[in-house]
Amino acid sequence: MDNRRNDQRIKWLILLIPTLTIGLWEYVRHAFLLPYLSMDLGNLLAPFIVLAVTLTLVRGLFSRLEQSQQALQNEKSTNAALEEREQLARELHDGISQSLFLLAVKLDQLDEIQTNEPVKQLGAGLRETVRVMHEDVRQAIASLRLPPSPAAAAWVVPLKELLSETAAITEAQAEFIWNIPDATLTDKEKVELHACLREALFNVRKHAKASRVFVIGEPDDTGGFRCAVEDDGEGFIGDPLFAPGRFGLRMVRDRAHGMGWTFNAERRGDHTVVELLKLGGKST
Structure with a gap:
């Protein structure tokens, strides 16, 4: 309300100053x-x-009015983003989270009535998968309900927080190296990068047993970029895209290919690397 009154005063001054x-x-x-x-x-x-x-007083008033309008627009955008995040968090909680909980209950009931040992082992594996998925959803809901940072690269902040959480859970050292100018990424690229790097970090948390974890984002000389999650953990056994339970890496590969990016998941020396590469000039 104060901003609107201030804008009204500025508009009246712009109108009145030449006449006065x-x-x-x-x-x-x-x-x-x-x-x-x-x-x-x-x-x-x-x-x-x-x-x-006009060049002295009125020009300055126009500048103040533009700044005020931009601040108001930013506030509206932030509020809209908060509402969308809260709505998505509710949908995750009321939909997927409760469905996973119900599935876990049914698996417990199956375990009680089933005496066949192979079936019991399969049920135990399914129960663990459901538990991991439920934890992932819970973390997603918690991240969505955190207020976004007002910084220009606010979408990167949840990745930093997830890296810190991963380091705390795995007792690993973490380093976040991000040098990609935010203005060089489209909104779609930000969404896809966030989803891919998030999944790669969850993969480190669940499987790597690493002592050091890195998230890297760096531009290249062609106008593209390289984004990667690296760790010094156990690494992949065989082709990681066909390993049991590694659906997340397949999702990352499919998202990357859908954007026209190059996807790599491999062992390099003593580091495991999940990498996304965009060549400069490629449209998305």
């Missing part, structure tokens, strides 16, 4: 300067005086 300037000039000219200035010269000077006032 002309009125004041005419008064001063007729009251004090008439013996020294001819009528024609006074008329000639009037538009230049109004122009000078």
Whole structure:
């Protein structure tokens, strides 16, 4: 409300200042300067005086009005983002989270009535998968309910927080290295990068047993970028895209290919690397 009142005052000043300037000039000219200035010269000077006032006072008011409007637009965008995040968090909680809980209950019931050992082992594996998925959903809900940072690269903040959580859970050292200018990424690229890097971090948390974890985002000379999650954990056994329970990496690969990016998941020396590469000039 205060911003709107301030904007109204600025608009009125923009309207009134030129008029008041002309009125004041005419008064001063007729009251004090008439013996020294001819009528024609006074008329000639009037538009230049109004122009000078406009370039000084009114121009500054326009700048303040633009800043106020931009701040108001940013506030609206932030509120809209908060509402969307809260709605998505509710949908996750009321939909997927409760469905997973119900599935876990049914698996417990199956375990109680089933005596066949292979079936019991399969049920135990399914129960563990459901538990991990439920934890992932719970973490997603918690992240969505955190207020976004007002920084330009606010979408990166949850990745930093997830990296810190991963480091705390796995007792690993974490390093976040991000040098990609935010303005060089489209909104779609931000969404896809966030989803891919998030899934890669969850993969480190669940499987790597790492002592060091890195999230890296760096531009290249062609206008593209390299984003990666690296760790010094156990690494992959065989092809990670076909390992049991590694659905997340397949999702990352499919998202990357859908954006026209190159996807790599491999062992390099003593580090496991999940990497996304965009070549400069490729449209998304």
